[in-house]
Amino acid sequence: xxxxxxxxxxxxxxxxxxxxxxxxxxxxxxxxxxxxxxxxxxxxxxxxxxxxxxxxxxxxxxxxxxxxxxxxxxxxxxxxxxxxxxxxxxxxxxxxxxxxxxxxxxxxxxxxxxxxxxxxxxxxxxxxxxxxxxxxxxxxxxxxxxxxxxxxxxxxxxxxxxxxxxxxxxxxxxxxxxxxxxxxxxxxxxxxxxxxxxxxxxxxxxxxxxxxxxxxxxxx
Amino acid sequence: xxxxxxxxxxxxxxxxxxxxxxxxxxxxxxxxxxxxxxxxxxxxxxxxxxxxxxxxxxxxxxxxxxxxxxxxxxxxxxxxxxxxxxxxxxxxxxxxxxxxxxxxxxxxxxxxxxxxxxxxxxxxxxxxxxxxxxxxxxxxxxxxxxxxxxxxxxxxxxxxxxxxxxxxxxxxxxxxxxxxxxxxxxxxxxxxxxxxxxxxxxxxxxxxxxxxxxxxxxxxxxxxxxxxxxxxx
Numbered sequence: 001x002x003x004x005x006x007x008x009x010x011x012x013x014x015x016x017x018x019x020x021x022x023x024x025x026x027x028x029x030x031x032x033x034x035x036x037x038x039x040x041x042x043x044x045x046x047x048x049x050x051x052x053x054x055x056x057x058x059x060x061x062x063x064x065x066x067x068x069x070x071x072x073x074x075x076x077x078x079x080x081x082x083x084x085x086x087x088x089x090x091x092x093x094x095x096x097x098x099x100x101x102x103x104x105x106x107x108x109x110x111x112x113x114x115x116x117x118x119x120x121x122x123x124x125x126x127x128x129x130x131x132x133x134x135x136x137x138x139x140x141x142x143x144x145x146x147x148x149x150x151x152x153x154x155x156x157x158x159x160x161x162x163x164x165x166x167x168x169x170x171x172x173x174x175x176x177x178x179x180x181x182x183x184x185x186x187x188x189x190x191x192x193x194x195x196x197x198x199x200x201x202x203x204x205x206x207x208x209x210x211x212x213x214x215x216x217x218x219x220x
Numbered sequence: 221x222x223x224x225x226x227x228x229x230x231x232x233x234x235x236x237x238x239x240x241x242x243x244x245x246x247x248x249x250x251x252x253x254x255x256x257x258x259x260x261x262x263x264x265x266x267x268x269x270x271x272x273x274x275x276x277x278x279x280x281x282x283x284x285x286x287x288x289x290x291x292x293x294x295x296x297x298x299x300x301x302x303x304x305x306x307x308x309x310x311x312x313x314x315x316x317x318x319x320x321x322x323x324x325x326x327x328x329x330x331x332x333x334x335x336x337x338x339x340x341x342x343x344x345x346x347x348x349x350x351x352x353x354x355x356x357x358x359x360x361x362x363x364x365x366x367x368x369x370x371x372x373x374x375x376x377x378x379x380x381x382x383x384x385x386x387x388x389x390x391x392x393x394x395x396x397x398x399x400x401x402x403x404x405x406x407x408x409x410x411x412x413x414x415x416x417x418x419x420x421x422x423x424x425x426x427x428x429x430x431x432x433x434x435x436x437x438x439x440x441x442x443x444x445x446x447x448x449x450x451x452x453x
């Protein structure tokens with residue numbers, strides 16, 4: 001969806017200093033990261049896929065007000081309630097008696113097992129059952145399409161022409177589309193900066209983005 | 221429990237359909253989440269909320285608090301830029317390793333047991349006197365966790381995500397790096413599950429240093445392309 005998360009190319013925001021301290025600064029951030037990675041692994045079917053789309057549906061004016069891990073916590077609450085594992089009332093009244101979970105979450109990992117899980121091979125590549133539509137060097141154009149659901153094609157490349165720079169094989173396709181699009185090969189596409197940003201671009205700049213067969217049309 | 225564990229790939233594959241179903245159902249509504257609920261959320265105390273969340277999940281035996289602590293300890297204390305720094309230092313001293321890393325970083329990560337959540341599909345790109353690489357995730361915060369740990373705040377900041385693709389030289393200048401006009405700037409927007417590691421240039425004055433000594437010179441931000449490395453004092 002065309003919301004604030006798809007922010008590449010926007011002017012007017014103030015760049016921060018590069019922070020060099022700890023990566024988690026507050027105790028609540030530790031809780032949020034801990035819940036994300038334990039729940040991610042065992043609790044909620046589809047959670048890994050829904051985290052981002054839940055964050056993207058935060059109203060834009062509030063997205064900009066939320067600290068980073070507050071967005072994660074928002075998505076955790078939304079996913080846990082949607083899955084039936086917890087209720088809003090329980091989260092609002094954590095000292096009350098909990099009713100039995102009616103969710104189908106798996107058993108939580110032991111502390112030892114969870115580290116093995118974190119280090120597991122996380123590749124999103126799948127065995128290819130269809131040939132790729134494009135080859136390295138092909139001229140392509142990103143589709144000018146504006147889906148209402150989750151998309152991995154940023155607005156700033158839509159309708160723009162680029163060159164296939166790299167082919168990664170078939171990867172799990174995570175866009176929210178109604179049709180069954182089948183297996184999707186993933187590519188790195190190279191865009192000349194002026195194709196994206198016109199006269200404002202520096203002549204020696206290029207931008208690369210990962211895009212799938214579904215996002216691309218032949219050009220040239 | 222370990223026996224019941226599905227592999228990460230199986231888990232992702234099996235659950236992706238469920239996820240898209242859920243998301244499609246939700247997206248069919250108004251698009252964004254309830255504005256009032258979100259407004260109340262922003263006004264709330266995140267510490268209180270996080271405690272409530274952990275408390276409810278623990279009471280219902282949906283998470284093990286010790287497991288949660290182990291996850292946090294892992295990302296705070298075990299994994300971090302020191303891992304990526306060693307990869308970079310080795311690439312400076314071992315031309316064969318460097319060649320394999322640039323050709324297929326994922327294979328090298330698998331060989332060296334550097335795989336993990338958010339980072340197995342790895343690509344390495346090298347900075348040279350003529351080419352400077354900068355990594356960003358404009359849509360969220362994708363970052364090579366197994367090599368660099370969780371991302372720093374600046375990397376996740378909306379201003380960095382917004383400006384690095386349209387004005388990478390301006391961003392780098394504000395970060396203290398003024399590139400010559402004839403240097404090619406390559407910005408890598410991690411829009412899918414590929415994760416990038418920048419191999420910074422080896423600083424001058426480091427001949428004869430060991431891999432361990434060299435790794436000590438490699439900063440986290442240099443491996444994202446946000447800075448160049450200084451020669452040792």
